[in-house]
Amino acid sequence: MSTDHHAGLEDIEVLESAICDINQKGLTFRGYDITELAAHSTFEETAYLLLNDQLPSQKELNDFRRELAAEYILPREITEHINHVPREAHPMAVLRTLISSLGLYDADAADNSGPALHRKSVRILAKIPAIVAAIARHRNAKSHVESNVDLSIAGNFLYCLTGKLPDAETERLLETTMILYAEHELNASTFAARITAATQADTYSCMVAAVSALQGNLHGGANQRATEMLLTIGSPANVPEYLAAKLKKKEIIMGFGHRVYKSGDPRVPVLRSLCKALSEKKNEKQIFDTAAAVEAEMLKQKKLHANVDYYSGLAYYLLGFSAEIYTCIFAMARAAGYLAHISEQLDENKLIRPRGVYTGKKGLKYQPLGSR
Incomplete structure (x- = not known):
């Protein structure tokens, strides 16, 4: 077998990105050290940074939070869909399906312009946590809890999951894990999102590709x-x-x-x-x-x-979460990174089409069916 290629694209730099830097000294999002963000930032602030290439002012953060909260509520069709999902279905499979379904009710779904990408990013960031909580409750035969628009993304997830207002410590612990998970350069699922975006597919298709890759045991699972x-x-x-x-x-x-x-x-x-x-x-x-x-x-x-x-x-x-939704929580945090990468890919797009090293047979002659 040829050794002139790099299996798994290990150490191959396939594109330029200004979103995330990974090196032996640490990890940064848009130039900010991850440990500082985890210690001092909120998930909304970190998501804003990833999407906009700068930390927000207080006014910008307040406006962003209002945008997100306005999109917490799930379409009726999505909550009804959840009620008809087999309870034993893996939550990641359900999440993948529901993200795809979300696109059916988004008028901006096929619009890849900058303003439309922003609106879709806000909707996806706001709705995935509510979907994950609804999936978890459905698995346990519990009724749907409507979102609380006065809470943060992490707080609203906990509220929708338990039906109770979360204490500040639990909310902050969850939020810290979400900040740490929010982005990580060209991991398998992010690369899947960028490959899909490079075909000029819609944002929801890119997110489905990413979440599908994330489900694997060697990645998010x-x-x-x-x-x-x-x-x-x-x-x-x-x-x-x-x-x-x-x-x-x-x-x-x-x-x-x-x-x-x-x-x-x-x-x-x-x-x-x-x-x-x-x-x-x-x-x-x-x-x-x-x-x-x-x-x-x-x-x-x-x-x-x-x-x-x-x-x-x-x-x-x-924190008391069911093991089956761990990867879903990963997904609702990493959505911020996925969306930043989808936008960046579309800014200066080029179809991602690598080559493979052929190792099969050569020179065979076709034999008629009757003589085989």
Whole structure:
């Protein structure tokens, strides 16, 4: 087999972007360090930054929040659609389908002009959290909770999910994870969005492509799998035996390693600290200690660092979310990055069409059907 190509496009720079910078020193959104944004920003402010290439003034942020809140309410057809979805269907499959359906009720769906892209971005950012909450409630045979326009995106998601106004600490914890998840350069799902945008497909088609890629176990689905692993292990004492058995079979340990970060994911320390504090508050210290033990053992044995999925899944578990919606929460945060990339792709568009290295047979002669 030829080795003149790069499997998985590893380390190949396929386009220029001003949205996100990943390097061994850290991660920045539009020039701002992710740890500063996570510590001081809100999700709305971070989304505004990604979409507009600058942090908002107070007036701009207030206007943006009002725009978002005005779009929280789901079309009646979408809530009715949710009621007819099989309860056992995977939430990511349902989310993918409903994002596609949203486009049917958006008059701007096929309009890729700047103003229309902005309006669609606001609608998508506002409505995905309400959809995710509605999916989760439907799975548990609970009635739909209408959005509260006085709340932030994170707050409204929690309200629609539980039917109760969230406390400030829980809202901030969720918001912090959403900021950390909001954007991450040309990951598989973002690249899928840009490839689709490059064909001049509508924004909803681009979002469906992205969410479809995100569902995979080697991408967004890793956070759910990592948390399920920790629950299976049970306690720090069981870590050596569990890992030994898995590694002997050459099985993947979810939540470890990263294609770009070789010295550790800069988002992990923030999440690890949040999880530690939350585990102590929730009297769930054993699962955090198990996570820390797995992390230490993987670094020792395989020289692999934990990535953002490892501790975000644990954070969502500690916040009381059902494991099946972890990746949906990832999607509602990463939507900000997807939309920024879709817009950037369309600004100076060129169809993305790489080549493959052919490894099949050559020179065969066609044989009539009767002689085969």
